[in-house]
Amino acid sequence: xxxxxxxxxxxxxxxxxxxxxxxxxxxxxxxxxxxxxxxxxxxxxxxxxxxxxxxxxxxxxxxxxxxxxxxxxxxxxxxxxxxxxxxxxxxxxxxxxxxxxxxxxxxxxxxxxxxxxxxxxxxxxxxxxxxxxxxxxxxxxxxxxxxxxxxxxxxxxxxxxxxxxxxxxxxxxxxxxxxxxxxxxxxxxxxxxxxxxxxxxxxxxxxxxxxxxxxxxxxxxxxxxxxxxxxxxxxxxxxxxxxxxxxxxxxxxxxxxxxxxxxxxxxxxxxxxxxxxxxxxxxxxxxxxxxxxxxxxxxxxxxxxxxxxxxxxxxxxxxxxxxxx
Ligand SMILES: [Zn+2]
Ligand SMILES: [Zn+2]
Numbered sequence: 001x002x003x004x005x006x007x008x009x010x011x012x013x014x015x016x017x018x019x020x021x022x023x024x025x026x027x028x029x030x031x032x033x034x035x036x037x038x039x040x041x042x043x044x045x046x047x048x049x050x051x052x053x054x055x056x057x058x059x060x061x062x063x064x065x066x067x068x069x070x071x072x073x074x075x076x077x078x079x080x081x082x083x084x085x086x087x088x089x090x091x092x093x094x095x096x097x098x099x100x101x102x103x104x105x106x107x108x109x110x111x112x113x114x115x116x117x118x119x120x121x122x123x124x125x126x127x128x129x130x131x132x133x134x135x136x137x138x139x140x141x142x143x144x145x146x147x148x149x150x151x152x153x154x155x156x157x158x159x160x161x162x163x164x165x166x167x168x169x170x171x172x173x174x175x176x177x178x179x180x181x182x183x184x185x186x187x188x189x190x191x192x193x194x195x196x197x198x199x200x201x202x203x204x205x206x207x208x209x210x211x212x213x214x215x216x217x218x219x220x221x222x223x224x225x226x227x228x229x230x231x232x233x234x235x236x237x238x239x240x241x242x243x244x245x246x247x248x249x250x251x252x253x254x255x256x257x258x259x260x261x262x263x264x265x266x267x268x269x270x271x272x273x274x275x276x277x278x279x280x281x282x283x284x285x286x287x288x289x290x291x292x293x294x295x296x297x298x299x300x301x302x303x304x305x306x307x308x309x310x311x312x313x314x315x316x317x318x319x320x321x322x323x324x325x
Pocket of ligand 2: 190194
């Protein structure tokens, strides 16, 4: 009896997608004829009202590359390395640039070449051993990405990305909490990420392969819940990278999201820096609400290593609780 791996894998992906979105995957031929039909019906007045249409029209002439299942992988990898590089330059060459160093959170610690080498080595091997084979599997087994003629509406583009981020934030909170509470999971998996108490950009993907696979799986499948337009999906992937790297840069820059979202909604680098210092607090990666609700929130240190009154009060209470025990 022979098993057709190709159709088995396709059926598995199909079942997953069908469960999440009610949308069935199609073969490459079905897809192309479907797209041709959508393209034919999508021309005309509707596209003129979409703010994102000029951006989406940049795809014209590049469809062959954009349709490839490899495109999202290449986009994410290239974006991750490009986005981290300026922060690495600041860490290694900007130690005397006071105008930038005044924003460093743990300002008593410098990033060394050895640390950069160590983090980049693990990142490189994770890419070679896990991301590359996953990308090749996608290339072989998944159909080309449908490229509709019409861009998503701006409203749809924004709310779907926010929704994906909010869902990921909860999923990771639960995963993260359990990987700290269960000693075995911490020691074998998540502890790898905690080798650095003072995070810098490359610590973002300094992960055990299982954590890397989990994060990649959750990020990819969350956009299936809403049957997102591919422009929305790709933008969400980049947004996830931006917020994850921002949480690890070790600087509290005025332009970071935690400084321009109101009501302390976003945690950002100060909050996640505190998680690396006090690992049993601040499990939520992007926002603060679940940490506050479940009493795992610890106030963050500010730029220049300044401890605000709420952090001093938190530490005083912790000391008192320890004495009582
Ligand atoms: Zn971290
Ligand atoms: Zn952790």
